[in-house]
Amino acid sequence: MSLLTVSGSPHVHADDSVRKIMYGVIISLVPAMLVSFYFFGLGALIITLTAVVSCLVFEFLIQKYLIKGPVTIWDGSAIITGVLLAFNVPSNLPLWIVVVGSFVAIGMGKMTFGGLGKNPFNPALVGRVFMMISFPVQMTTWPKPIPLSTQLTDVVTGPTALAVIKDGVGRGEKVSQLLPKVPEYTDLFIGNMGGSLGEVSAIALILGGLYMLLRKIITWHIPVSFIGSVFIFTGIMWLVNPEIYIDPVFHLITGGLMLGAIYMATDMVTSPMTPAGMLIFGVGCGILTVVIRVFGAYPEGVSFAILIMNAFVPIIDRSFKPKRFGEEVKNG
Amino acid sequence: MKTFKTGGVHPPEKKFSENQPIEVLPLPETVSIPLSQHLGAPAVPVINKGDKVKTGQLIAKGESFISANIHSSVTGTVTKIDDVIDASGYRKKAVIIKVEEDQWDESIDTSDTLKKDCDLTSEDIVKKVNQMGIVGMGGAAFPSHVKLSVPKGKKAEYLLINGAECEPYLTSDHRLMLEKGEELMVGITIKMKALGVNKSVIGIEKNKPDAIEYLCELAKEYEGITVEPLKVKYPQGGEKQLIKALVNREVPSGKLPIEVGCIVHNVGTTFAVYEAVQKNKPLIERVVTVTGINIEKPSNLLARIGTPVSAIIEAAGGIPSNTGKVVSGGPMMGKALSNFEAPVTKGTSGILVFPKEASQRVTQLNCIRCAKCVNTCPMTLEPYLLALLSDKKRYEMCENNMIMDCIECGSCHYVCPSGRPLLDNIRVGKAKVGQVIRERK
Amino acid sequence: MNEIVLYSVLSIGSLGTLMALVLYIVAQRFKVIEDPRIDQVEDKLPGANCGGCGYAGCRNFAEEIVKAGTLEGFNCPPGGSEVLSEVASVLGLEAEEQESMVAVVLCSGSRQVAPPKTRFEGLNTCEFAHSLYAGLSGCPYGCLGEGDCVVSCNFDAMCMDENTGLPVIIEEKCVACGACVKACPRNIIELRKKGKKSRRIFVSCINREKGGVARKNCKVACIGCGRCVKECKFEAITLENNLAYIDFNKCTLCRKCPQECPTSAIHEINFPPRKPKEKKENKTAEA
Amino acid sequence: MAKKESTFANMVLTLLMVTAIAAFTLSMIYNVTKEPIERGRYERKQAAISFVVPEFDELKTRFFMPADGRDSLEFNFAYKDGELVGVAVETYTMMGFSGYISAMVGFYPDGTIYDVVHLQHEETPGLGDKIQKDVSDWSDQFQGFDPSEKTLKVRQDQGDVDGITAATITARAYCDAINRAYLTLMKNLDQIDMSLEE
Amino acid sequence: MNKVKIIIRGIIKENPVFVLLLGLCPVLGVTTSAYNGFGMGLATAFVLLMSNLVVSLIKNFIPNKVRIPSFIVIIASFVTIVQLVMEAFLPDLFDALGLFIPLIVVNCLVLGRSEAFASKNDTFSAVTDGLAMGMGFTMALTALGALREILGSYSIFGYSFVEGDGMLVFVLAPGAFIGLGYLTAIFLKIIGER
Amino acid sequence: MEYIFIIIGAIFVNNIVLAQFLGICPYIGVSGKVSTSVGMSGAVMFVMTLATIVTYLIFNFILIPLDITYLQTISYILVIASLVQMVEIILKKVSPALYQALGIFLPLMTTNCAILGVAILTVQNEYNLLQGVVFAIANAIGFGLAIILFAGIREQLDLVDVPKGMKGAPAALVVAGIMALAFMGFAGLV
Numbered sequence A: 001m002s003l004l005t006v007s008g009s010p011h012v013h014a015d016d017s018v019r020k021i022m023y024g025v026i027i028s029l030v031p032a033m034l035v036s037f038y039f040f041g042l043g044a045l046i047i048t049l050t051a052v053v054s055c056l057v058f059e060f061l062i063q064k065y066l067i068k069g070p071v072t073i074w075d076g077s078a079i080i081t082g083v084l085l086a087f088n089v090p091s092n093l094p095l096w097i098v099v100v101g102s103f104v105a106i107g108m109g110k111m112t113f114g115g116l117g118k119n120p121f122n123p124a125l126v127g128r129v130f131m132m133i134s135f136p137v138q139m140t141t142w143p144k145p146i147p148l149s150t151q152l153t154d155v156v157t158g159p160t161a162l163a164v165i166k167d168g169v170g171r172g173e174k175v176s177q178l179l180p181k182v183p184e185y186t187d188l189f190i191g192n193m194g195g196s197l198g199e200v201s202a203i204a205l206i207l208g209g210l211y212m213l214l215r216k217i218i219t220w221h222i223p224v225s226f227i228g229s230v231f232i233f234t235g236i237m238w239l240v241n242p243e244i245y246i247d248p249v250f251h252l253i254t255g256g257l258m259l260g261a262i263y264m265a266t267d268m269v270t271s272p273m274t275p276a277g278m279l280i281f282g283v284g285c286g287i288l289t290v291v292i293r294v295f296g297a298y299p300e301g302v303s304f305a306i307l308i309m310n311a312f313v314p315i316i317d318r319s320f321k322p323k324r325f326g327e328e329v330k331n332g
Numbered sequence B: 001m002k003t004f005k006t007g008g009v010h011p012p013e014k015k016f017s018e019n020q021p022i023e024v025l026p027l028p029e030t031v032s033i034p035l036s037q038h039l040g041a042p043a044v045p046v047i048n049k050g051d052k053v054k055t056g057q058l059i060a061k062g063e064s065f066i067s068a069n070i071h072s073s074v075t076g077t078v079t080k081i082d083d084v085i086d087a088s089g090y091r092k093k094a095v096i097i098k099v100e101e102d103q104w105d106e107s108i109d110t111s112d113t114l115k116k117d118c119d120l121t122s123e124d125i126v127k128k129v130n131q132m133g134i135v136g137m138g139g140a141a142f143p144s145h146v147k148l149s150v151p152k153g154k155k156a157e158y159l160l161i162n163g164a165e166c167e168p169y170l171t172s173d174h175r176l177m178l179e180k181g182e183e184l185m186v187g188i189t190i191k192m193k194a195l196g197v198n199k200s201v202i203g204i205e206k207n208k209p210d211a212i213e214y215l216c217e218l219a220k221e222y223e224g225i226t227v228e229p230l231k232v233k234y235p236q237g238g239e240k241q242l243i244k245a246l247v248n249r250e251v252p253s254g255k256l257p258i259e260v261g262c263i264v265h266n267v268g269t270t271f272a273v274y275e276a277v278q279k280n281k282p283l284i285e286r287v288v289t290v291t292g293i294n295i296e297k298p299s300n301l302l303a304r305i306g307t308p309v310s311a312i313i314e315a316a317g318g319i320p321s322n323t324g325k326v327v328s329g330g331p332m333m334g335k336a337l338s339n340f341e342a343p344v345t346k347g348t349s350g351i352l353v354f355p356k357e358a359s360q361r362v363t364q365l366n367c368i369r370c371a372k373c374v375n376t377c378p379m380t381l382e383p384y385l386l387a388l389l390s391d392k393k394r395y396e397m398c399e400n401n402m403i404m405d406c407i408e409c410g411s412c413h414y415v416c417p418s419g420r421p422l423l424d425n426i427r428v429g430k431a432k433v434g435q436v437i438r439e440r441k
Numbered sequence C: 001m002n003e004i005v006l007y008s009v010l011s012i013g014s015l016g017t018l019m020a021l022v023l024y025i026v027a028q029r030f031k032v033i034e035d036p037r038i039d040q041v042e043d044k045l046p047g048a049n050c051g052g053c054g055y056a057g058c059r060n061f062a063e064e065i066v067k068a069g070t071l072e073g074f075n076c077p078p079g080g081s082e083v084l085s086e087v088a089s090v091l092g093l094e095a096e097e098q099e100s101m102v103a104v105v106l107c108s109g110s111r112q113v114a115p116p117k118t119r120f121e122g123l124n125t126c127e128f129a130h131s132l133y134a135g136l137s138g139c140p141y142g143c144l145g146e147g148d149c150v151v152s153c154n155f156d157a158m159c160m161d162e163n164t165g166l167p168v169i170i171e172e173k174c175v176a177c178g179a180c181v182k183a184c185p186r187n188i189i190e191l192r193k194k195g196k197k198s199r200r201i202f203v204s205c206i207n208r209e210k211g212g213v214a215r216k217n218c219k220v221a222c223i224g225c226g227r228c229v230k231e232c233k234f235e236a237i238t239l240e241n242n243l244a245y246i247d248f249n250k251c252t253l254c255r256k257c258p259q260e261c262p263t264s265a266i267h268e269i270n271f272p273p274r275k276p277k278e279k280k281e282n283k284t285a286e287a
Numbered sequence D: 001m002a003k004k005e006s007t008f009a010n011m012v013l014t015l016l017m018v019t020a021i022a023a024f025t026l027s028m029i030y031n032v033t034k035e036p037i038e039r040g041r042y043e044r045k046q047a048a049i050s051f052v053v054p055e056f057d058e059l060k061t062r063f064f065m066p067a068d069g070r071d072s073l074e075f076n077f078a079y080k081d082g083e084l085v086g087v088a089v090e091t092y093t094m095m096g097f098s099g100y101i102s103a104m105v106g107f108y109p110d111g112t113i114y115d116v117v118h119l120q121h122e123e124t125p126g127l128g129d130k131i132q133k134d135v136s137d138w139s140d141q142f143q144g145f146d147p148s149e150k151t152l153k154v155r156q157d158q159g160d161v162d163g164i165t166a167a168t169i170t171a172r173a174y175c176d177a178i179n180r181a182y183l184t185l186m187k188n189l190d191q192i193d194m195s196l197e198e
Numbered sequence E: 001m002n003k004v005k006i007i008i009r010g011i012i013k014e015n016p017v018f019v020l021l022l023g024l025c026p027v028l029g030v031t032t033s034a035y036n037g038f039g040m041g042l043a044t045a046f047v048l049l050m051s052n053l054v055v056s057l058i059k060n061f062i063p064n065k066v067r068i069p070s071f072i073v074i075i076a077s078f079v080t081i082v083q084l085v086m087e088a089f090l091p092d093l094f095d096a097l098g099l100f101i102p103l104i105v106v107n108c109l110v111l112g113r114s115e116a117f118a119s120k121n122d123t124f125s126a127v128t129d130g131l132a133m134g135m136g137f138t139m140a141l142t143a144l145g146a147l148r149e150i151l152g153s154y155s156i157f158g159y160s161f162v163e164g165d166g167m168l169v170f171v172l173a174p175g176a177f178i179g180l181g182y183l184t185a186i187f188l189k190i191i192g193e194r
Numbered sequence F: 001m002e003y004i005f006i007i008i009g010a011i012f013v014n015n016i017v018l019a020q021f022l023g024i025c026p027y028i029g030v031s032g033k034v035s036t037s038v039g040m041s042g043a044v045m046f047v048m049t050l051a052t053i054v055t056y057l058i059f060n061f062i063l064i065p066l067d068i069t070y071l072q073t074i075s076y077i078l079v080i081a082s083l084v085q086m087v088e089i090i091l092k093k094v095s096p097a098l099y100q101a102l103g104i105f106l107p108l109m110t111t112n113c114a115i116l117g118v119a120i121l122t123v124q125n126e127y128n129l130l131q132g133v134v135f136a137i138a139n140a141i142g143f144g145l146a147i148i149l150f151a152g153i154r155e156q157l158d159l160v161d162v163p164k165g166m167k168g169a170p171a172a173l174v175v176a177g178i179m180a181l182a183f184m185g186f187a188g189l190v
């Protein structure tokens, strides 16, 4: 007989693991991935692969040679970071920029703080915002979707729907004049528009989100409060002046809102832990998104909004503790 | 279906031995009866080396209020009173008796007949419980007479009987309810009298439908006793959770159940009280579940206190060859044994034998802040935070985050996908904070 | 002299005077009596008010350090060690030159001589392990090997020996701060006099169990046989609870007792090798 | 030597002395550096002017209100041999990415732009700073630009100026500054005399 | 203290930027290029040196209660001198450094050294210390400036080596923090603090 | 509207710490704990407002009339240094409670670039007195926001084990960098 093991209780463990959670997320990302391959063709596939592989490689190198700790690249989180990073860039982005972005995401956003679970900011968003500010030109030339193309260069580019509206309104045009210049809402909904790889198809993202909800990987609080507050906020503005402010539905299905609300804001590492905190977080993200979208210099505010709210998480966690058992005695 | 509201888990039940009737375990060759089997001060031996003792004879006296008498569980010669190895490998004082025969003390009524009426006054009942060394058999082994003496200024309203047996694997309470139902009812009546309450609720989890049905039937004949089926959820058997589930009251942080007018007793304790009061029988034996995936014959054994664990496992078919871990108690709260010589004590509810592959913890990663532990904690604490704070020795922050409220149920560790040793950390923190609090006083 | 010079000197000069005036008056009117040592300490500090110390300015630092009455945990980045020693002299904390001490580990229960009987899993700290069980070998006194002491040492003066599973003290680095002594839940580490030429003799065991019991778990345990006590002419060794202890104030490093010990529980370190005798196995406290 | 006590007289005197000496020293240095500083400023402006107008031998400065009635602009009329060869207008805009941008715009007497050079801006290095001549040749496109025929707006705004990639805001602002100078020039054309005389 | 030791301490063991984390505003604010960093470093070093000199000369004449105002006036004078001279003779650098020149006054490093060292040591040591700290500061600023220039504009001291715009982040605010963060880590690693 | 722009500009767009690089030393130094950083923000707000008013008066009623604006730095810092010392002495006597909460941070103010910086910026931006005060308060809020969030993150990083090489200042600086990165999102709001 072998040696008896001594350990503290409990002696059993639920059939759940980080890896299961992470691969669950990856599975839920598949529909959006397929849509992106369909609309943006081979380019999308290559970018996604590059991002994932370079995230894995950088994580491996840093864990092995800098931190000199255990190598845990297959826990799935680096893969998610890679996929989401790829989802956040245009499909014709030069690959070396994707590699730089992955390096920043993993090296600066995650490993600097010790790896999985310790990073205060969402790594993929750190990478994305870094690229956005460093390479504004490349990061804002959006290829138009051409189903199943294998073309890698010289694709037709054009502004995103949000940028069209924002630019137009900035010049003083009316929303009603601008609307014909953007794709139909149904196209926007299924993802037939220019934009980042993964953000275009609201329907695929919602599908993935439902899957995660069912598997209890995420809870409803953040996506619903995020999307809801964007809807309400833009709705009010639209009601006030529909000629300057476009309708809320447009806001919901364009830009990275769905991607952000379902996948990036819900990253458990960088979001609050209690339901109340999550709601605050979601509403904060929503309001900041709209403020940046409508009043700021950037046409798209989701990444910044989530990153800014990430900074609030420790304070939110401190302020919204769960109501303790036996704290408020209401006996009856 | 009633249950407590926040948190909780539902591990696979694996109650292999639930259909095994209670069997009497043959006497071992020697027993070693620890002098501290209960919460509170150790008992003081009243016999000497070489003395002959009878079954049921008092061998050590609990001298302070929170302490309990200890009786010999066998007949034989005291070979020594010395340190013996206990479950954790540390040495504790114990009385070691070489078993010779099984002659019971004359005062004990060894018959099987049900004795319903009890004409003792409530003080006498409590005294009897004290004399007979009854302690809580639900886990903490808290001296029962203390619980039955309601402090001045407090009033008990409910006597709650804990038949939840929410731990997986364990079935001793279940079998007891099925086989000693009538005695339980009498025991409850006696305790209601001692406490001066007229309401008693037996909480039983729904995965024991036969017990619920049987006790419901019996309860009809006893005034004030009701049976309440509960949803299957761990740690329903935790005192505070049970109170919340049965009467929807929350015991305030740091307070005792009596604060909300409740007293909780385990079914095993209740049976022991019946035997003590009606049959004059001290607490010298208890039902122990022996089970495990590879155990040949999972069973419920009536074992004498002091029987070595090895003897118990032997009775269930022996130790499987690939054993990696042996646990005394349930899989969630039990204690891993470092040897097989440790004796059964008043608080031992089960012996679990895990094969090697099931005895290792899952690989440990960083906390990913998934909040599963927060959502699972029945006391709505933040286990991840407490663990971190304790790890970084921020004990005052631990205290502010109510670490002392943790009931050590282990749900947090159970659900943590990263396999964090949350409860290990929290235990260290609790110990430190407890020390600080005691020094402050 | 042009008027710029005149105006400049006049305005700034009068501003300066005004400020001095106001400061003086305010200082007089709103005097608060405080521990004069705070001022003295503050005087020694750089006064950069950079906040580098983690306190709100030099004054606050001075107040806290006077309140605490110890230098432990205080550090002034711009001032450095010199300033701190000056502060120490103000507070009269100048640690009088003590005979130098060093930490020693009083357990030799390596994996080889005290083979593990169980596996341990979970939080890898001695503190937790101590609260959970007796230890891998079953010795309820011996080292648990989870390295709380190593972690507690701020001077990198300790490391875990992978082979024996016991902590090792790196003599040259140890400053005898005592952190490890506090960290060990089993009180295995002791500060002892460094001794002549760094030579020390001590009983490397703290097991108080009866000889036979102790021996069962660990081959090199002190079994309390008392042979060393008899051998020692200087009454440096006492036996209590089945355990011998050598008083470092009385021990003359005569090297008699180690030879006597039947279990080699007595260690001698930094001595030249004995001529005829065989070598002692494992000497834990060697660097 | 012992440290001075914090008595009233000591405090006031010390501070007075320190401040007075400091002020005195500073004012002396100020007197010395004043001239080079002003000369430096003057020279930089002259350099900017001579950059944006054809060769000249005499300058005349006047101020004119712009069309929108905000701060007046400085017009530097450049003459060669008594003949007006160009006008250097110091203009500005607040529409830059970081607000204020000022520039020197040179016109031929007929209103065609000779050249433009920035004076001051706080635009983002790497993006908006492409208006600087030493960073990018973007602003060379204004050479010979005739605002009466082409529109002083970036292409995105249906104008004839190529924008700066990813810094449309700056380009737009720069056009605004130039346009301000041009409009002011046009508005006050009647008051502008073409010769040095008078 | 040994003069060599003072110098080495100023540059390495107690490098004002990487180890003491003092005077960070100019460190972050002006280091968009190696040249700017170097200029700012020299300006600060000059002020540090001169104020250390003057403070150590007159330390005994200053009563305690007005010590800080007096010292800071002395420092401010040298800062203004730098400001005036730089504006007169290096107008481009002056423009680039902008607001941060007057802010040398409040650079904790300068006042800190005056108080901590100059007001307690002899003149020669004080000057050495000023020099050492100034050198350490200049070195750090130049290093950070170089890093940001290389990554942010693909050039070094104004000589560009690769076509393109560079990673803009490093020219902007975040790049300053990030660059300093990693430089600090590397510095600590090299001097063996980690 | 103008005031709203000043406020939003100072708090978010040109955040004094994250975009202007002023007051970095206390930002890094006093941000170990949330509670300390709250006290620090309060003190900054108090002194910044006061200093802005006083220096505004000096600039417009002494330096400008006498045409000696080159003495801005020296006169400002002289006044600020004395002011801070004065307020500290008074506060200690008048309200020990307030002193405990805010006063202990006062000595940090003299060497805080943010105070002098805002005073100079008020002049540079040609604000009037009221605008100057609003500007100062808004900047102080911006400072508070940045430092409190930062302290929250640092407390959290303290609990998890950051790799040895990045522990302390390096990790804190990278966090500040990412915060600055995030705050760039506010660009163009005003």
Ligand SMILES: Cc1cc2nc3c(=O)[nH]c(=O)nc-3n(C[C@H](O)[C@H](O)[C@H](O)COP(=O)(O)O)c2cc1C
Pocket (backbone or CB within 6 Å): B135, B136, B137, B138, B139, B140, B141, B142, B162, B163, B164, B165, B166, B167, B173, B235, B236, B237, B238, B239, B240, B264, B265, B266, B267, B269, B270, B333, B407, B408, B409
């Ligand atoms: C997490 C947890 C789970 C428990 N589960 C049970 C249980 O299933 N059955 C039980 O009788 N007691 C259980 N207990 C013990 C009860 O809280 C309580 O101590 C006991 O019912 C009191 O009765 P006693 O004094 O008769 O032992 C549990 C305690 C804790 C902390």
Ligand SMILES: Cc1cc2nc3c(=O)[nH]c(=O)nc-3n(C[C@H](O)[C@H](O)[C@H](O)COP(=O)(O)O)c2cc1C
Pocket (backbone or CB within 6 Å): B039, B136, B138, B139, B140, B141, B142, B146, B147, B148, B151, B238, B239, B256, B257, B258, B263
């Ligand atoms: C120090 C201590 C004092 C207690 N005092 C009382 C008491 O006075 N009355 C009572 O009814 N229970 C008392 N209890 C018992 C607890 O309420 C609880 O039933 C016991 O700890 C076992 O619960 P468990 O099995 O859930 O852990 C006390 C427990 C402890 C640890």
Ligand SMILES: Cc1cc2nc3c(=O)[nH]c(=O)nc-3n(C[C@H](O)[C@H](O)[C@H](O)COP(=O)(O)O)c2cc1C
Pocket (backbone or CB within 6 Å): A133, A136, A140, A297, A298, D097, D098, D123, D124, D125, D127, D128, D129, D163, D164, D165, D166, D167, D168, D169, D170, D171, E172, F184, F187, F188
């Ligand atoms: C930090 C930062 C600095 C910027 N600086 C400028 C700038 O100086 N000038 C400018 O026109 N745009 C600048 N932008 C970009 C604008 O916000 C906006 O994205 C751009 O002007 C859109 O122009 P486009 O239509 O040419 O792509 C900056 C953006 C960021 C994030």
Ligand SMILES: Cc1cc2nc3c(=O)[nH]c(=O)nc-3n(C[C@H](O)[C@H](O)[C@H](O)CO)c2cc1C
Pocket (backbone or CB within 6 Å): A021, A022, A025, A077, A078, A080, A081, A082, A084, A110, A115, A116, A117, A118, A119, A121, A122, A123, A124, A125, A217, A218, A263, A264, A265, A266, A267, A268, A269, A270
């Ligand atoms: C629901 C969910 C969402 C996630 N979202 C992100 C994300 O937006 N960006 C990212 O880098 N990693 C994401 N991850 C992976 C992982 O949590 C992340 O890399 C950690 O922040 C690394 O410490 C996500 C994981 C889960 C379970």
Ligand code: SF4
Pocket (backbone or CB within 6 Å): B376, B377, B378, B379, B380, B381, B382, B383, B405, B406, B407, B408, B409, B410, B411, B412, B413, B423, B426
């Ligand atoms: S062990 Fe404690 S902290 Fe963990 S779930 Fe149970 S009560 Fe909560």
Ligand code: SF4
Pocket (backbone or CB within 6 Å): B366, B367, B368, B369, B370, B371, B372, B373, B374, B383, B384, B412, B415, B416, B417, B418, B419, B420, B422
């Ligand atoms: S369950 Fe585990 S991983 Fe999740 S928050 Fe709690 S400790 Fe962290």
Ligand code: SF4
Pocket (backbone or CB within 6 Å): C102, C103, C152, C153, C154, C155, C156, C157, C158, C169, C173, C174, C175, C176, C177, C178, C179, C180, C181
């Ligand atoms: S903790 Fe202190 S006493 Fe122990 S080894 Fe390290 S330096 Fe020596």
Ligand code: SF4
Pocket (backbone or CB within 6 Å): C105, C126, C142, C143, C144, C145, C146, C147, C148, C149, C150, C167, C183, C184, C185, C186, C187, C188, C189
């Ligand atoms: S000496 Fe003590 S603290 Fe160190 S490893 Fe052994 S038991 Fe742990």
Ligand code: FES
Pocket (backbone or CB within 6 Å): E022, E023, E024, E025, E026, E106, E107, E108, F022, F023, F024, F025, F026, F111, F112, F113, F114
């Ligand atoms: S240099 Fe700005 S606060 Fe220290």
